[in-house]
Amino acid sequence: MHKIDIDLVEMTLDVMKYTIDRISATNSKIGKPKKESELKALVGETVTKKGIGGEQAFKLWKKHLMKANVPADHPRHLAFVPASPTRAAVMFDLVTSASSIHGAYWMEGAGGIFCENEAMRWMVSLTGLPEGAFGVFTSGGTAANLSAIVTAREYWRKDDTYKREKGLIITSIGAHSSIKAMAKVADVDILLVDSEEKLTGNDLRKTIDALNFHQRKRLFAVVATGGTTNAGIIDDLEGVAKVCETENLWFHVDAAYGGGALIADSVRHLFKGIELADSITIDPHKWMFSPYDCGAVIYKNPELAKAAHSQQGSYLDIFKDEGAHGFNPTDYQIQLTRRVRGLPLWFSLATHGTDRYKEAVERGLELAQIAGKMIEEMPHVELVRDPSLSCVLYRRIDWKPEDYTHWTYENHKSGFALVTPTKWKNGDTFETVSRFCFINPDTTEEDIKLILESMK
Numbered sequence: 001m002h003k004i005d006i007d008l009v010e011m012t013l014d015v016m017k018y019t020i021d022r023i024s025a026t027n028s029k030i031g032k033p034k035k036e037s038e039l040k041a042l043v044g045e046t047v048t049k050k051g052i053g054g055e056q057a058f059k060l061w062k063k064h065l066m067k068a069n070v071p072a073d074h075p076r077h078l079a080f081v082p083a084s085p086t087r088a089a090v091m092f093d094l095v096t097s098a099s100s101i102h103g104a105y106w107m108e109g110a111g112g113i114f115c116e117n118e119a120m121r122w123m124v125s126l127t128g129l130p131e132g133a134f135g136v137f138t139s140g141g142t143a144a145n146l147s148a149i150v151t152a153r154e155y156w157r158k159d160d161t162y163k164r165e166k167g168l169i170i171t172s173i174g175a176h177s178s179i180k181a182m183a184k185v186a187d188v189d190i191l192l193v194d195s196e197e198k199l200t201g202n203d204l205r206k207t208i209d210a211l212n213f214h215q216r217k218r219l220f221a222v223v224a225t226g227g228t229t230n231a232g233i234i235d236d237l238e239g240v241a242k243v244c245e246t247e248n249l250w251f252h253v254d255a256a257y258g259g260g261a262l263i264a265d266s267v268r269h270l271f272k273g274i275e276l277a278d279s280i281t282i283d284p285h286k287w288m289f290s291p292y293d294c295g296a297v298i299y300k301n302p303e304l305a306k307a308a309h310s311q312q313g314s315y316l317d318i319f320k321d322e323g324a325h326g327f328n329p330t331d332y333q334i335q336l337t338r339r340v341r342g343l344p345l346w347f348s349l350a351t352h353g354t355d356r357y358k359e360a361v362e363r364g365l366e367l368a369q370i371a372g373k374m375i376e377e378m379p380h381v382e383l384v385r386d387p388s389l390s391c392v393l394y395r396r397i398d399w400k401p402e403d404y405t406h407w408t409y410e411n412h413k414s415g416f417a418l419v420t421p422t423k424w425k426n427g428d429t430f431e432t433v434s435r436f437c438f439i440n441p442d443t444t445e446e447d448i449k450l451i452l453e454s455m456k
């Protein structure tokens with residue numbers, strides 16, 4: 001298992017061949033899930049006392065198991081938030097694995113963490129946060145949001161007045177599900193402003209004014225969204241920031257999906273006010289073309305995150321020693337042992353330069369505009385609202401919810417496309433509509449046209 005022999009050499013070559021085939025494929029199939037029992041029937045027992053051998057295991061992977069996944073980078077995968085890692089980033093993900101770097105402390109991971117920090121510095125520069133702001137890569141937006149909420153809560157509780165209070169945060173119903181989920185993990189209550197459209201300073205003002213005395217005492221943070229996952233809506237970050245400042249509240253911006261658009265000149269102005277945030281979530285595995293899993297949390301004052309997250313233990317003392325001085329990513333988020341998951345992003349940025357990132361993000365924005373125009377021109381579909389960032393919500397005239405579901409399954413079954421329905425709040429009711437989210441710059445106008453025509 002740990003020795004070098006001919007089997008290892010052959011396996012290495014097989015893996016490289018597979019990787020090259022996969023990342024250079026231009027016409028890969030959209031896979032579909034099978035029941036666990038079906039997969040089991042196809043592959044049989046794989047974990048046995050003596051092992052089935054790498055060749056056989058890899059054969060089963062290629063023949064059956066790999067096909068039961070939907071490649072998130074397929075150009076006609078426009079559901080949820082797709083991914084489209086650059087080929088350079090994918091290749092360096094292999095290098096990251098091969099290098100066995102423990103990315104928690106500078107002492108062990110200086111070279112890898114240095115690279116992560118170079119990429120992070122670029123990300124921080126996109127936000128316009130003041131000097132001293134910095135961040136770390138996390139497993140995703142969920143972990144980033146949790147790390148930020150816990151930092152805010154610990155900072156708030158430093159004041160004895162709040163030591164025994166259960167915290168309260170305000171966000172809107174447009175916020176991502178992970179905000180609610182992470183508030184639960186942190187045992188914090190959450191109050192939702194009931195609008196999926198842009199959360200404004202005014203909405204926030206009114207919500208705070210309507211709180212009773214105890215609720216106001218418990219309120220410590222506001223989460224605005226920098227590109228809602230459902231519709232690409234960017235809250236009025238400047239307005240919300242102003243209220244947070246007056247009310248002395250932590251201002252978190254969840255830009256897990258939309259953060260990549262900070263680099264796009266055409267929409268950067270929509271994020272005005274993000275530079276006033278106390279913390280920001282951005283997922284490079286969404287619109288910064290990194291492989292999974294790579295999120296990031298950025299703090300205006302990283303020392304506050306350190307106060308909340310730094311772990312203590314006699315076995316860890318050596319890392320805090322003079323000789324080990326440097327940046328310790330573990331201190332700023334919830335995880336100890338960690339992969340240097342920002343390394344693939346760094347390599348891809350270094351390879352291609354930031355201009356190419358700008359172009360690729362602009363293309364996603366442009367595809368949303370192109371789709372919007374096509375929808376306006378076709379008689380059987382109509383826009384629910386104007387495209388926002390790279391999200392397009394539209395309806396097929398006269399369709400019921402089950403028609404959308406049926407259409408999604410038919411397209412998926414035939415391996416043609418993955419486009420899923422969502423709901424949009426229309427007055428007091430939720431309407432089932434169709435949604436595109438563009439990330440992959442290789443999606444073509446023809447792809448969009450074919451998908452829309454399949455709704456006829």
Ligand SMILES: *Cc1c(COP(=O)(O)O)cnc(C)c1O
Nearest residue numbers: 140141142176178229254256257
């Ligand atoms: C995707 C998303 C998240 C969750 O991020 P994960 O990387 O899936 O954990 C949080 N917030 C927003 C706005 C998102 O789009």
